[in-house]
Amino acid sequence: xxxxxxxxxxxxxxFGKPVTLSCSQxxxxxxxxxxxxxxxxxxxLLFHYYxxxxxxxxxxxxxxQSRRPNTSFCFLDIRSPGLGDAAxxxxxxxxxxxxxxxxxxxxxxxxxxx
Amino acid sequence: xxxxxxxxxxxxxxxxDNSIINCAxxxxxxDYFIWYKQESGKGPQFIIDIRSNMDKRQGQRxxxxxxxxxxxxxxxxxATQPGDSAVxxxxxxxxxxxxxxxxxxxxxxxxx
Numbered sequence: 250x251x252x253x254x255x256x257x258x259x260x261x262x263x264f265g266k267p268v269t270l271s272c273s274q275x276x277x278x279x280x281x282x283x284x285x286x287x288x289x290x291x292x293x294l295l296f297h298y299y300x301x302x303x304x305x306x307x308x309x310x311x312x313x314q315s316r317r318p319n320t321s322f323c324f325l326d327i328r329s330p331g332l333g334d335a336a337x338x339x340x341x342x343x344x345x346x347x348x349x350x351x352x353x354x355x356x357x358x359x360x361x362x363x
Numbered sequence: 364x365x366x367x368x369x370x371x372x373x374x375x376x377x378x379x380d381n382s383i384i385n386c387a388x389x390x391x392x393x394d395y396f397i398w399y400k401q402e403s404g405k406g407p408q409f410i411i412d413i414r415s416n417m418d419k420r421q422g423q424r425x426x427x428x429x430x431x432x433x434x435x436x437x438x439x440x441x442a443t444q445p446g447d448s449a450v451x452x453x454x455x456x457x458x459x460x461x462x463x464x465x466x467x468x469x470x471x472x473x474x475x
Contacts (some may be wrong), residue, residue: 253406280461289371291452291465292407299461306462339406343461350395350456352463354406
């Protein structure tokens with residue numbers, strides 16, 4: 250089945266230690282998104298890729314970076330995680346040009362910072 | 364650890380009753396809206412969408428109403444079932460970009 254896959258599902262990192270979260274998709278969608286979701290809050294958009302074009306949100310901290318080496322994969326890099334970065338990180342995809350922007354979400358990676 | 368989260372608005376309904384979940388969106392230029400359902404430990408799941416040139420759209424057991432004058436969306440779920448228990452979010456898209464911004468969310472509990 251076509252889907253959005255996130256690895257790992259649970260990630261523990263130490264304060265200040267760089268960490269990378271992964272997302273892959275078999276949908277061949279041209280847009281990929283990263284969201285941060287804290288407990289009992291709505292997902293917050295960090296950035297998205299439209300094909301290879303990176304679009305950062307104005308309030309996304311510089312500590313968060315992303316890479317998209319090809320259509321299928323997208324990575325979220327947190328350069329120096331702080332305690333406040335502990336959250337669920339959601340990857341999503343959509344296809345531009347179909348008339349709708351239905352986003353398909355992965356199951357998320359829950360990040361714990363110790 | 365995580366920051367202390369906000370408490371989501373909650374709605375409790377009896378099984379079989381209809382549910383209405385409301386959402387206020389922020390940007391009058393937004394022209395496309397989606398309702399998502401998020402179950403515990405899972406990513407959001409698409410339920411129904413609506414464009415700003417419509418004020419109502421119906422799906423299977425769900426109806427979305429859009430009032431652009433007051434920037435308000437509602438999701439109506441008919442004959443609510445225990446499996447409908449989840450957190451529901453609306454999301455808005457403002458052209459020309461592909462960004463989606465989520466509303467606060469409502470936690471729905473269905474009482475058998």
